[in-house]
């Protein structure tokens with residue numbers, strides 16, 4: 164009896180191998196996507212009508228329907244009059260945070276009080292819970308048309324590298340992730356203060372790697388290398404020195420990792436420029452001289468218009484505000500808007516390379532994480548950036564900033580088949596990007612709300 168069962172098992176095994184062997188030899192599945200228009204963000208040219216042939220998850224041909232050739236039996240997706248664009252890219256996000264502004268009294272009690280209590284909770288609560296939050300945010304990102312993100316810290320020790328691998332393995336849906344692992348910080352900028360001194364380091368090490376001198380900076384990069392990160396994130400503030408940051412940059416570049424440096428004030432921006440950062444994140448106080456230095460060195464400015472249209476929209480639905488706090492917020496919102504309205508035209512004029520990120524880590528009432536992220540990047544046109552430049556900042560430019568210009572950011576042969584489509588003309592009305600109707604990643608349809616024709 165045992166022998167018969169073993170024989171049957173063997174037959175099943177052999178036939179399974181045989182079937183999968185046949186499948187491996189079959190030609191790769193081909194998909195033909197047709198649409199009324201296709202926008203090339205690099206040139207601004209519109210191809211109309213357009214067709215894209217996709218084979219094995221990659222773009223094989225782009226042209227008019229008469230020009231391209233798809234074999235008999237190819238799957239056809241007809242998007243009617245819609246406009247095709249490359250999948251969108253968020254150059255700066257935090258998938259593993261979802262901060263709800265705390266009550267006013269709580270905010271006043273902490274340094275960085277808007278952000279700190281929730282961050283501390285995220286670190287000390289269950290990493291499993293946090294991983295599932297990351298998975299939810301990743302799915303929401305993809306559904307909103309963002310097919311690649313660069314996750315720059317605040318993921319615990321291995322949240323973003325593991326989520327990246329789980330998405331790549333098909334376990335959960337989500338965008339392509341460039342994962343930074345733990346953020347490198349100096350001890351003065353740990354984001355959470357007043358910790359029990361006996362426990363402080365063991366708590367902070369779940370989220371950050373400390374830079375304390377050039378050697379520790381190198382070691383921190385190596386610890387992230389061990390975690391198989393795609394990019395190094397460093398926070399630069401007044402207390403970070405050029406030799407410390409330069410050591411981190413040198414170690415990262417040795418293993419072909421780019422370095423994204425959070426730098427908002429003029430002093431920190433200069434540190435990042437002098438140490439050879441690849442991208443400067445935020446850069447809110449950048450001077451014209453610094454923009455020129457960045458342009459000459461090829462350093463990207465990653466614009467994050469996170470609060471351009473105000474912090475009030477986060478506060479009002481969730482917390483009770485005193486008249487004094489409301490007045491402070493209104494004044495702060497106006498100040499930030501004015502600063503950004505001046506910054507964006509200076510950036511465009513300088514010729515510096517720029518891309519867009521969201522710094523998403525906030526709970527937006529009524530919006531998914533993906534919807535809030537697209538809306539955040541669409542603050543750029545409000546601040547004076549032309550629609551085509553905004554789309555470049557979210558596609559071709561961002562791909563170059565990530566070092567993935569050979570893989571994503573454009574609808575061109577050889578690139579991953581990451582596509583989105585909108586009903587209208589995104590150049591005439593950039594808010595079309597908030598209403599993405601079709602999403603494809605790796606040649607697989609994520610969503611298609613367009614009626615088939």
Ligand SMILES: [Zn+2]
Pocket residue numbers: 255256257315522
């Ligand atoms: Zn950030």
